[in-house]
Structure formats: C-alpha cells, structure tokens
Amino acid sequence: MSEVQNKAQLAKNAALRIGRLNTEEKNQALLIMADALIRRTADIIEANAEDLRRGKELGTSASLLDRLALNESRIEGIAEGLRQIVELPDPIGDTLESIDRPNGLSIVKKRVPIGVIGIIYEARPNVTVDAAGLCLKTGNAVVLRGGSSALSSNRKMIEVLHEAMEGTALPKEALQLIEDPNRSSVDEMLKLNGLLDVIIPRGGSSLIQNVVMNATVPVIETGAGICHTYLDATAQPDMAAAISINAKVQRPSVCNSMETLLVHADYAKLHLTALAEEFRERNVELRGCQRTLSFAPWAALASSEDYATEYNDYILNIKIVDHLNEAIEHISNYGTKHSECIVTENEDHASRFLQEIDAAAVYHNASTRFTDGFEFGFGAEIGISTQKLHARGPMGLPALTSSKYVIIGSGQIRE
Amino acid sequence: MSEVQNKAQLAKNAALRIGRLNTEEKNQALLIMADALIRRTADIIEANAEDLRRGKELGTSASLLDRLALNESRIEGIAEGLRQIVELPDPIGDTLESIDRPNGLSIVKKRVPIGVIGIIYEARPNVTVDAAGLCLKTGNAVVLRGGSSALSSNRKMIEVLHEAMEGTALPKEALQLIEDPNRSSVDEMLKLNGLLDVIIPRGGSSLIQNVVMNATVPVIETGAGICHTYLDATAQPDMAAAISINAKVQRPSVCNSMETLLVHADYAKLHLTALAEEFRERNVELRGCQRTLSFAPWAALASSEDYATEYNDYILNIKIVDHLNEAIEHISNYGTKHSECIVTENEDHASRFLQEIDAAAVYHNASTRFTDGFEFGFGAEIGISTQKLHARGPMGLPALTSSKYVIIGSGQIRE
Known part of the structure; x- marks a missing residue:
C-alpha cells in the first residue's frame, strides 16, 4: 500500500x-x-x-x-x-x-x-x-x-x-x-x-x-482572482482614487487585489491623468487601451492576454469604456468570478452591476481587498471559493x- | 463547433x-x-x-x-x-x-x-x-x-x-x-x-x-442506494415487521428501498422465522448469512458481493449480528451513504446509530422509503444527493x- x-x-x-x-x-x-x-x-x-x-x-x-x-x-x-x-x-x-x-x-x-x-x-x-x-x-x-x-x-x-x-x-x-x-x-x-x-x-x-x-x-476550487474596479461617470474622485489605489497596492500579491481598472470615458476625461500619476508615484506599471494612452502616455499598450493575467504584482491594466454594459461585458469575459467593484453615485448603475456581475463578492464603493474571512467577521478561513457549489467566497x-x-x-x- | x-x-x-x-x-x-x-x-x-x-x-x-x-x-x-x-x-x-x-x-x-x-x-x-x-x-x-x-x-x-x-x-x-x-x-x-x-x-x-x-x-452525485434496516434486540415486533416490509416491497425499484436487513441475534431467535415467512409471501427472494439459514432454510447463502449489490428488485439480504457495533460496521462497509434505519426501543442505541452512521438520512423507527423531496415537504426534487458537498439528501x-x-x-x- x-x-x-x-x-x-x-x-x-x-x-x-x-x-x-x-x-x-x-x-x-x-x-x-x-x-x-x-x-x-x-x-x-x-x-x-x-x-x-x-x-x-x-x-x-x-x-x-x-x-x-x-x-x-x-x-x-x-x-x-x-x-x-x-x-x-x-x-x-x-x-x-x-x-x-x-x-x-x-x-x-x-x-x-x-x-x-x-x-x-x-x-x-x-x-x-x-x-x-x-x-x-x-x-x-x-x-x-x-x-x-x-x-x-x-x-x-x-x-x-x-x-x-x-x-x-x-x-x-x-x-x-x-x-x-x-x-x-x-x-x-x-x-x-x-x-x-x-x-x-x-x-x-x-x-x-x-x-x-x-x-x-x-x-x-479556490483562489485565482482577476479582480476589476469600475469607475463610473459619477464616481466621486477622492473615493474612486482611494479605492482603486487600495485595491491595487495595499497588497498586490493576493487574490483579491485589482488587476484591471475600468474607467468610464467621462470620468477619464476629468480625472484619469491625475489617477494614473498616483499609480506612477506608487511604482505601478500601467498597461492601457489605446484611449488610455492619451491620458497616460507613459503606459504600455495592453494586450488581451494582459487582461487575462493575474499579475499579483505592481502592474495594472486600464481600459476606458463608454457605458456600464461595456464594463460588465469586459468583466464577464476576463473576470474569474472572485471580487468585482463599481464606484458610482448612480444607484441604478450600482444595483445593475451588483446583480449582473457573476462573482463571489460584488462591491459598491469599497475596495475588493475586503474579500477575506477575517474582514467578513468569520475568523480564520480555509480559502476563498471561486466556484458556485457548496461554498462561495471566503x-x-x-x-x-x-x-x-x-x-x-x-x-x-x-x- | x-x-x-x-x-x-x-x-x-x-x-x-x-x-x-x-x-x-x-x-x-x-x-x-x-x-x-x-x-x-x-x-x-x-x-x-x-x-x-x-x-x-x-x-x-x-x-x-x-x-x-x-x-x-x-x-x-x-x-x-x-x-x-x-x-x-x-x-x-x-x-x-x-x-x-x-x-x-x-x-x-x-x-x-x-x-x-x-x-x-x-x-x-x-x-x-x-x-x-x-x-x-x-x-x-x-x-x-x-x-x-x-x-x-x-x-x-x-x-x-x-x-x-x-x-x-x-x-x-x-x-x-x-x-x-x-x-x-x-x-x-x-x-x-x-x-x-x-x-x-x-x-x-x-x-x-x-x-x-x-x-x-x-x-x-445522486442516487445509488444500498439501504439497510437494523432490527435491534428491543425492536417492537409489529413495528419492525411493518417497517422492514415497507422498506423492501412498497416500491423495490427505487433508491431508498432496503437491500439488506440486519437483525440482532436476540430478535432473530424470537421473530425472524415469522418475518422471513412474510417476505416469502410477498415473493421476496432471501439471501442470508449462515445463521439466517437456520431460521429461514429456504434462503440462499448471501455472498459479500450480494451485500454490495443494489438489487432494486424483490431480493433481500439478511444478516444476523450480535450487537449494535456490528450493525454499524456492516453499514459502514457496504452502505452508499443514502438512507439507513434502526428499529429499537433503546434510546441509547438509537442515538448512537443516528450519530455514527454516515448517511444522507438516518432513521429511528421509520421506513427508509421516506427519503424523498415530496415526503420531506420540499415539493419536487431534482434527485437525492449521496455526496457530502453542496447538498445532501433530497x-x-x-x-x-x-x-x-x-x-x-x-x-x-x-x-
């Protein structure tokens, strides 16, 4: 034996x-x-x-x-x-x-x-x-x-x-x-x-x-996390910056950290350059879509492989979208059903995002880094389930x- | 495609x-x-x-x-x-x-x-x-x-x-x-x-x-059911007979019907011959352990393969055991974790059986045929889970x- x-x-x-x-x-x-x-x-x-x-x-x-x-x-x-x-x-x-x-x-x-x-x-x-x-x-x-x-x-x-x-x-x-x-x-x-x-x-x-x-x-099945934060047109700039920076840099090596930032075009026009600067100051390498490059010319061009990568590192994809549906669709294509966040002041958009995104944890106006047994008040956790049977989430x-x-x-x- | x-x-x-x-x-x-x-x-x-x-x-x-x-x-x-x-x-x-x-x-x-x-x-x-x-x-x-x-x-x-x-x-x-x-x-x-x-x-x-x-x-995983009924020394004879006959013949083709009857030696001495006769009258073919044959000489000798078979038919294994532990052990070896029953007036034995038997449904003094979505009051069921994750039972x-x-x-x- x-x-x-x-x-x-x-x-x-x-x-x-x-x-x-x-x-x-x-x-x-x-x-x-x-x-x-x-x-x-x-x-x-x-x-x-x-x-x-x-x-x-x-x-x-x-x-x-x-x-x-x-x-x-x-x-x-x-x-x-x-x-x-x-x-x-x-x-x-x-x-x-x-x-x-x-x-x-x-x-x-x-x-x-x-x-x-x-x-x-x-x-x-x-x-x-x-x-x-x-x-x-x-x-x-x-x-x-x-x-x-x-x-x-x-x-x-x-x-x-x-x-x-x-x-x-x-x-x-x-x-x-x-x-x-x-x-x-x-x-x-x-x-x-x-x-x-x-x-x-x-x-x-x-x-x-x-x-x-x-x-x-x-x-x-536990763990793999390609997590997104979507900054909607009406996102409060201070909150949006704090949440997205926290989701990326507070501890990049873990599964609930952010890999891709989705930004509504209207928000991008007003605030993306400043936000991209903040990421640069924190040594986060940026990979953006074509439109992102006009706000952050130092970013590299993101490939679809980049969107499908869990970096667990100081690297971030940025993509500009024209409406909520496009953000939801991107997450459906590239997400791993772990943790996804919308930052918005529009309650209808928030509730559509929370309902339509298929993930273990969906957030409105809070960092994805909270998906964690201790943070949910469960005490220790054996892992974070990303499957749908038996247990889901921490x-x-x-x-x-x-x-x-x-x-x-x-x-x-x-x- | x-x-x-x-x-x-x-x-x-x-x-x-x-x-x-x-x-x-x-x-x-x-x-x-x-x-x-x-x-x-x-x-x-x-x-x-x-x-x-x-x-x-x-x-x-x-x-x-x-x-x-x-x-x-x-x-x-x-x-x-x-x-x-x-x-x-x-x-x-x-x-x-x-x-x-x-x-x-x-x-x-x-x-x-x-x-x-x-x-x-x-x-x-x-x-x-x-x-x-x-x-x-x-x-x-x-x-x-x-x-x-x-x-x-x-x-x-x-x-x-x-x-x-x-x-x-x-x-x-x-x-x-x-x-x-x-x-x-x-x-x-x-x-x-x-x-x-x-x-x-x-x-x-x-x-x-x-x-x-x-x-x-x-x-x-759904379905397979090698279900047992154990008649303890103190089982009430009328109840024991009614439950075991119901578990076998009310609808033999389904997963929650009984395949093996375990009988305490003391109970067997007093009641097994009469019970075996009742099964014979209902055209149930019996396969028994060596000791069973002295109470029901018309039974065939059961092999360990028989104990491991889900007949879904008018065939029943009978085995005489000397104590509760032996019954529990037999069920652990041959059961499929579906539905298991003890008939006893001894509360200690009942609670040990209910605790120690590892199955989706464990019964004290009732037929295993009740393991069913309608009988549990759930309405329709998609199946009976015999696994331990996500869902167990109806x-x-x-x-x-x-x-x-x-x-x-x-x-x-x-x-």
Whole structure:
C-alpha cells in the first residue's frame, strides 16, 4: 500500500472518532497543540533552516524564500492562529432545519463533519497548522500534502502536533502529512474516491487547475482572482482614487487585489491623468487601451492576454469604456468570478452591476481587498471559493461541514 | 463547433437573462409551458410511439419500455408537475446572511442561480420536463442530455416547450436538448468547464460512476442506494415487521428501498422465522448469512458481493449480528451513504446509530422509503444527493442555487 493510500485510510478510520468529540475536547486539544508549537520553536526553526538551505541551493527566488521562512514571531503567529480557531463557534451539531411532517415524522437537518479533507498546497508552512486547526475544529480528519520545498518544516510541525495530541481526545491519526515529495503523490490523492471526501487546493493557478482538471474526488476550487474596479461617470474622485489605489497596492500579491481598472470615458476625461500619476508615484506599471494612452502616455499598450493575467504584482491594466454594459461585458469575459467593484453615485448603475456581475463578492464603493474571512467577521478561513457549489467566497468553518437528515418516527411506513 | 458546445454556449448566454427574471415572470412561463404540453398531447404520444417502436425492435425489456411510454395520463402528470413547481417558493434573491461590519460595510449573502446546469439521464422522458422546470424556476439555464432511446419523445417535448416559451419572458435558449445520441456527446459535456457550472447525473450506477470518474465540471452525485434496516434486540415486533416490509416491497425499484436487513441475534431467535415467512409471501427472494439459514432454510447463502449489490428488485439480504457495533460496521462497509434505519426501543442505541452512521438520512423507527423531496415537504426534487458537498439528501429548489456576497460601502479601503 502506498504512503498516500495508507495515510488516507488511517485518516478515514479516525474520522468517525473525531466526528464524535464535543467542542470542549477539540478546543482543549488545539490549545495544547498551540502551546507545543511555542515550546518547540527552536526545533521548528532548525528544521526550517534545512528547507531554506535547500531552497537557496536550488536558486529559489527571494520572495519564495521569504514565504518559506519561519522565525520566532511567525511561529508565535501560527500558534496564535490556532488559539483564534478555538475562539470560533463550533458549527458541528447545529440544527439547520426542523420539519414536522403531518404523519408525525420529525426531520432535523444537522451539521456534521465532511469526513476526510485533503489539502494540497505550496511553500507556505503556516498553511500546515492553519488547515489542520480548521479541519480538526470541525471534526474532520485531514490529509495534508504541502510543497516539497517546505517538507522539513512541515514534518517537524506535524511531529510536534502529533506529540501534543497524544494526551488529548483528538486521535493523531486524524492528522496526516504526505511526505512523498513526488508529483505522483498528488496525482494519487486526486483519485482517492472513497477515502477522501473533498480536496481543497491552495496555491497558484497552475496547482489549482491541475487539481480541478484531474481530480475525481470532489474539489472546492479556490483562489485565482482577476479582480476589476469600475469607475463610473459619477464616481466621486477622492473615493474612486482611494479605492482603486487600495485595491491595487495595499497588497498586490493576493487574490483579491485589482488587476484591471475600468474607467468610464467621462470620468477619464476629468480625472484619469491625475489617477494614473498616483499609480506612477506608487511604482505601478500601467498597461492601457489605446484611449488610455492619451491620458497616460507613459503606459504600455495592453494586450488581451494582459487582461487575462493575474499579475499579483505592481502592474495594472486600464481600459476606458463608454457605458456600464461595456464594463460588465469586459468583466464577464476576463473576470474569474472572485471580487468585482463599481464606484458610482448612480444607484441604478450600482444595483445593475451588483446583480449582473457573476462573482463571489460584488462591491459598491469599497475596495475588493475586503474579500477575506477575517474582514467578513468569520475568523480564520480555509480559502476563498471561486466556484458556485457548496461554498462561495471566503470559507469559514461552516464551509468545512456537511449535513445529515435525522428522522425520528414511531413506526411510520410509506403508503 | 459541436452541437454540445454550441448549445452550452447559447445556454450560457441566456443564463444572465433568465437569472434576472422575477418569480412572477418565471411562473407565468411555466404555466404556459404546462398548458402547451396538454394541448400537444397527441403529438407527443405520436413521437413517443416512434421511441417505443424502435425500442421493441431493439428488444428492450418490458419494464424499460414501460418507463419510456407516455400516454394521456402520464402527460397530464408531467404538466401537473410543472404546475406544482410554480407553487413552490422561489429561493432566488433570498437573503441568507446579513453582516454589518464595524467599518460600516454592509455585507449581504444572497441566493443566486448557479448558472448553467447539465443533466445527464436515461430513458424516462418525464425527467426532461421535470428537470427543465426545476432549473428554470431557479433562474438557471439547463442543458439536457437524455437517453437516446427517448430521443423522439424528448425532442418533441422540447419543441413544444420552446414554442410555448416564445411569448414569455423565459428565453428559449435557456433550455437546450442535446440530440446527438452518441456517447461522445456525454463525454464532451463532462469536460465543458467554463460553460457548464455543474452536472447532475440521474440514472443507474454505471451512468453515475461514468460521470463522477470522468467529469472535470463539478458534479452532484445522486442516487445509488444500498439501504439497510437494523432490527435491534428491543425492536417492537409489529413495528419492525411493518417497517422492514415497507422498506423492501412498497416500491423495490427505487433508491431508498432496503437491500439488506440486519437483525440482532436476540430478535432473530424470537421473530425472524415469522418475518422471513412474510417476505416469502410477498415473493421476496432471501439471501442470508449462515445463521439466517437456520431460521429461514429456504434462503440462499448471501455472498459479500450480494451485500454490495443494489438489487432494486424483490431480493433481500439478511444478516444476523450480535450487537449494535456490528450493525454499524456492516453499514459502514457496504452502505452508499443514502438512507439507513434502526428499529429499537433503546434510546441509547438509537442515538448512537443516528450519530455514527454516515448517511444522507438516518432513521429511528421509520421506513427508509421516506427519503424523498415530496415526503420531506420540499415539493419536487431534482434527485437525492449521496455526496457530502453542496447538498445532501433530497434536493429541492435551494440545491439548484448558489450564493453571492453583495457588499455596500461608502468608500471603505483596507488598512
């Protein structure tokens, strides 16, 4: 039996036991796990140093090495993340619906764990603990498959968590890490119907596309974000500038940041040059449509490939449109159904945009950067779903649950 | 462009328009469509006769021909089904959650259509109208791919519905029928990411398995049901007999009927012979474990393959177990997570069974035959989900919806 199959089977066996635990038992264990991470900080940093050394040898970029790196304060942050998960309400056991039928049947729809959740992710070792905490809190077993570049760090953190779990009600078999660094271990996970109930990919678009196109296990698609901000003719200039600059530069590397600014021609005439200057001051490279170039001659000409690119960087496309419909159409063609914003003082335009744009989050007069579990008040999130089934948008704990109908009778049979 | 791609694209283009319609507009159209089916009954029966003739030539079994056949009263029933869908509350636009954030953002989670729904099904032409009605009522476009044996009937009914839609607000492009009878048209649908938002297979387990194993479009798995009834030591004999006979023989061909009866050894000693006699009187062929044979010597010996078979017929497995755990374990090994029942007077055993059995519907003292949209009070259903994501159990209209976060601000940006 392969490592993947073996560990998934252990996780499945443990799923029933963890599913039965009460909130208190799960929370106690998570707190003990958080303490263990702090206590073993030095060991974790040592294991992480191995990953960093190997990464440097392989010529890994500075930004990737930065994502990979753990230090005392980051480990403190990871442990704090677990403690915050403890504070969140436990959705398991909640009654979602109660139906009393005329024949006397009582039907109650209850929240239950999903079962075994597979997480496939890249180089950020914090995801290891974060995903484990969210899955265990919701009574799920979890099979983690992190990037091979973080393997030493992940292995050490899982070792620490397993040791901590030993004195607790949480069975350590419910937390599994796949250590096989070959791509084939990912491929194997994708086909583990019957052992894994769902796979959640977290990472760049090529990782996500590989999972979506090859998995036979159900997938929750997360992440890719080509987000737009549309400045309508009546947009207030100060607000429009603040929102579009925030959406682009507050943190360009994340999925809810803006990639393309759509500007109504009337707004452009009055304000686009000044706004383009502001982007230039913030070192944002501009790529514009032909008409944009007359307002910002230093911009490059945008190709349709540019409009279809998630830069996650200090690069912005600008396109001038003649009416709301053209903006909606552009977003329908190039958007990834993540987060889209209109800035306008025209209520009719706002409501048409909010209704007609097909995306997880649609904004009127606010930055797309708010699409986030913490910003929505959910606490930690396992990712941002850009698909339409099961969960859409930031996924808090309820997205990691399923439901079950519990029917109580007194001998009812069907006529 | 292939037929499949072309029609899916038309459906996608229409999805935005149908998504915007209000309840009244959709209901009016559905009523006109129901009337048209009645008015064109003779034409539909004529088209159906072609299917029946071809079916007979191909040596189709009598029971399949019966499923395929349409007559006046069945068409009346199909039209009545559409009228019942009109009576159901429209979930689109419902507010699922309202969050007011300290920064002044108002976040509202709204129900929206999924978009374009693909339905792949077999020989029952009633599914054509039924699925169309449910999808259109929820503002979705739908691409139907029925069995080739019902092609003439389906084509005629869609023609009738399209004509009826012409005077209504429902764009007829929102209702598409794939007419290519080759298997390749199914394969093509399964990979139409970007055009289809979800595929729902309805039919036998080989159809469903093909869809689950080959689709890259998200799937809602429906149907297969190896359902168990467990008669605990303290089960009331009259109730136990009534429930188990109902679960088996009231309609053996459907997914929520019982395939295996688990019997506690103490119960078996007192009551199994009488119960087995009752099944014999109802022409149910019995296959039992070794111990069962001493109570019902006319039963055949059950193999583990038998326990893994969905008979959908007058055949029943019987297995004697020594305690609740053994019953739970058997169900975990052989069940399909559909509907499972315990008959007992022991409340502790009931609550352990209801909690530990992992299925869409778990019953205490009632027949598994109740797992059904109508019986749960949802009205029509698009199927019974046996998966854990998005929807589980009977799927009414809300299962055909997604959600969207609508965020209203006044210039908020993220710090």
